[in-house]
Amino acid sequence: MNNTDIISKTIAFVKKQLENAEGGHDWFHIERVYKNALLIAKEEVCNLQVVQLSALLHDIADSKFHGGDESVGPKVARTFLESQNVTEDVIIHVIEIISNISFKGGNFEKKFKSIELDIVQDADRLDAIGAIGIARAFNYGGFKNRALYNPEIVPNTNMTIEEYKKSQAPTLNHFYEKLLLLKDKMNTSTGKKIAKERHRFMESFLAQFYAEWDGEK
Numbered sequence: 001m002n003n004t005d006i007i008s009k010t011i012a013f014v015k016k017q018l019e020n021a022e023g024g025h026d027w028f029h030i031e032r033v034y035k036n037a038l039l040i041a042k043e044e045v046c047n048l049q050v051v052q053l054s055a056l057l058h059d060i061a062d063s064k065f066h067g068g069d070e071s072v073g074p075k076v077a078r079t080f081l082e083s084q085n086v087t088e089d090v091i092i093h094v095i096e097i098i099s100n101i102s103f104k105g106g107n108f109e110k111k112f113k114s115i116e117l118d119i120v121q122d123a124d125r126l127d128a129i130g131a132i133g134i135a136r137a138f139n140y141g142g143f144k145n146r147a148l149y150n151p152e153i154v155p156n157t158n159m160t161i162e163e164y165k166k167s168q169a170p171t172l173n174h175f176y177e178k179l180l181l182l183k184d185k186m187n188t189s190t191g192k193k194i195a196k197e198r199h200r201f202m203e204s205f206l207a208q209f210y211a212e213w214d215g216e217k
C-alpha cells in the first residue's frame with residue numbers, strides 16, 4: 001500500500017473512531033491539526049508520513065474520556081497501524097509522539113524528542129489558541145458545567161492538579177493556566193509566528209470580555 005492509501009485509510013478510521021466525540025476533540029479538531037502540521041512541516045526537514053500519521057492519531061482515545069488511562073490511545077493506534085502494514089520503525093515513532101504530545105508533559109523535560117513531535121505538538125497547540133482555542137475552551141467548560149468567569153475564583157497555582165480539577169474553576173482561568181502560556185512553548189519558527197497572532201487575538205478578546213463584564217459605563 002502506498003502512503004496516500006495509508007493516509008486515506010487512517011482518515012476514515014479516525015473519523016469513525018471520533019464519531020461521538022465532543023466538539024473540542026472531534027474529527028474537525030484532527031483535520032485542523034493535520035492541516036497545521038502539513039503547513040509547519042513544509043519548512044522543516046522531516047519524515048512526512050510520521051507527521052501525517054501522528055497528527056491524525058494524536059487524540060484517538062483521550063485519557064480524559066477513558067478514566068485517565070493514557071495507554072488506550074497508543075494501543076488503539078498501534079493496533080490500527082499494524083493492520084495497515086506500516087513499518088515498525090514508523091509505528092514506534094508515531095506511538096512515541098502521541099504518548100508525549102500532551103501539554104501535561106509540558107512542565108517536564110520531554111522524554112522523547114524529534115522534529116516530527118515538535119511539528120505535531122505545535123500544530124495541536126495552535127488549535128488551543130486564537131479564535132478556535134477560545135471556542136474550544138468554552139465548549140469544554142460547558143461540557144464540565146463550569147462558570148464562564150468568577151472574579152472571586154482566581155487562578156491558584158498552589159493547589160495540586162487534583163484539588164484544582166475538583167474546584168470547578170471557571171473557564172476564564174484556563175486562559176491564564178494554559179492558553180496564554182502556549183505562545184512561549186512553541187517549537188518551530190512557523191508555529192511561533194502563527195502563535196503570536198493568535199495570542200494577540202486572545203488578549204484583545206480578554207480585554208473586551210472584562211470591559212463587557214463590568215457593564216457599559
Ligand code: ADP
Pocket residue numbers: 024062101102103104124127128133136137138140141170171174178179
Ligand atoms: P491537550 O490534548 O493538548 O493536553 P486537552 O485535551 O487538555 O489538550 O484540551 C483540549 C481542549 O480543551 C483545548 O482546547 C483546551 O484548551 C480545552 N481545555 C482543557 N482543559 C480545560 C479547562 N479546564 N477549561 C477550559 N478548556 C479546557
Ligand code: NI
Pocket residue numbers: 029033058059124
Ligand atoms: Ni489534540
